[in-house]
Amino acid sequence: MSTRQSGSSVSGQGGPLWAVFVAIALSVSGLLVATATSLPAALLDSTLLSDPAAASNLATVVYLILTFAGYALTGVLYLQWTDRGWDWLDLERPTRRGWRYVLYGIGGSIGFLIAVQFVATALDLPSSENDVIQLIGNDPNMVLVMIVIVFAFNAPAEEFLFRNVVQKRLYASFSRMGAVVVAALIFALLHIPSYAFAVDGSFAPPGAIATSLAVVFGGAVIFGYLYAKSDNLLVPIIAHATFNAIQFGLLYIALRYAPEDLESASAVLDVVLGAVPL
Numbered sequence: 001m002s003t004r005q006s007g008s009s010v011s012g013q014g015g016p017l018w019a020v021f022v023a024i025a026l027s028v029s030g031l032l033v034a035t036a037t038s039l040p041a042a043l044l045d046s047t048l049l050s051d052p053a054a055a056s057n058l059a060t061v062v063y064l065i066l067t068f069a070g071y072a073l074t075g076v077l078y079l080q081w082t083d084r085g086w087d088w089l090d091l092e093r094p095t096r097r098g099w100r101y102v103l104y105g106i107g108g109s110i111g112f113l114i115a116v117q118f119v120a121t122a123l124d125l126p127s128s129e130n131d132v133i134q135l136i137g138n139d140p141n142m143v144l145v146m147i148v149i150v151f152a153f154n155a156p157a158e159e160f161l162f163r164n165v166v167q168k169r170l171y172a173s174f175s176r177m178g179a180v181v182v183a184a185l186i187f188a189l190l191h192i193p194s195y196a197f198a199v200d201g202s203f204a205p206p207g208a209i210a211t212s213l214a215v216v217f218g219g220a221v222i223f224g225y226l227y228a229k230s231d232n233l234l235v236p237i238i239a240h241a242t243f244n245a246i247q248f249g250l251l252y253i254a255l256r257y258a259p260e261d262l263e264s265a266s267a268v269l270d271v272v273l274g275a276v277p278l
Contacts, residue, residue, distance in 0.1 A: 019173035020182060023166045026078060027186050030161050034070030038063050053137045060135050060142065064149050068157040075161040090164055090233045098235045105226045105239030110246070112218045116211065125207040132194075136251075143252040147245045155241035162187050162220070163227040163236055176228040184220035188213045219243070 014022075042048045045059035052060075079088050094102065119125075136142045162183055170179035195212040196204055223236040230236075 014173070016173040019170050023170055023183060023186055026074065026166050026169070027162070027190050030071045030074040031190060033074045034067045037070035037073065038067040041066055053134050055135070057139070057142055057145070061145060061149070064132070064135070064146075065153050068149075068153040071161045072157040075165040078165055088164070088168070089160075090168075090227075090231050092232055092234065094230070094232055094234055094238070098230045098232050101226045101230050101235050102239045102242070105222055105236065106242050106246075108222050109219055109239070109243040112222065113215055116215050116218065120207075120211045123207075125211045138255055140252050140255045143248050143255060147248050150244045150248065151241045155237045155244065159223065159227070159233055159237045159240055163224060164233045167224055167227060177225075180221060180224035180228050184217050184224050187220040188217035191216050 041059050041063035044062055045055045048055045048059055048063055055063075079085055132146075136146060166186065167179050167183040170182055174182060191213060192209065195209050219240075223240050226236045226239055227233065
């Protein structure tokens with residue numbers, strides 16, 4: 001069900017500081033709820049807690065699904081708690097204009113990723129690996145599973161919480177583009193724990209963290225812009241999922257067809273994946 005009402009039409013919205021506080025609280029709550037909902041996956045394989053990369057594929061898949069379910073649950077609870085209900089959900093079949101925005105979003109995301117990687121390479125800045133990539137390891141089959149998860153769980157859950165709930169809540173106190181930037185900044189900062197540590201457990205270099213967060217922030221701005229222009233949650237969901245699927249598809253090719261040349265595969269990974277904004 002789609003709604004075109006502005007945030008200002010809902011009573012009790014408060015000023016900009018309150019709106020930012022609510023947005024941060026919602027985002028942090030999403031992270032905490034997702035952590036809680038993912039815990040049962042450890043019952044399938046306890047190594048998820050100590051060495052995630054060594055966990056079984058089944059436990060990894062369940063862990064990821066439950067994590068994204070936690071984000072969606074946070075958004076649902078907020079809509080129910082504030083009496084917004086399902087009327088707040090902007091979900092409908094994309095129009096021809098909406099599909100154009102999807103294509104613009106995919107192309108813009110790829111272009112932005114290439115630009116960031118070009119700058120990072122010129123400045124000799126590495127990108128840090130997030131915990132999802134560590135979970136996948138070097139298993140091509142898990143990469144294919146991730147493509148399914150991105151479409152079915154990751155993109156819908158994150159776009160619902162961070163665009164249709166957080167960003168739309170910010171419309172009451174900011175311009176639409178202002179809300180896009182604020183929501184994207186919060187989304188990027190929320191990913192700091194995912195990129196702060198290297199594979200060996202040490203603290204990642206600040207330049208590596210900054211590079212990865214820049215990709216996450218840029219992607220969030222692009223997807224947020226798509227939602228702001230279309231008022232349709234499916235538009236950023238499709239663009240987000242397709243962009244990540246392209247990244248994972250290229251990773252699959254690198255792992256499947258260049259396993260004997262790990263240095264080359266690693267180079268492809270750095271350039272193509274950069275930071276997967278999951």
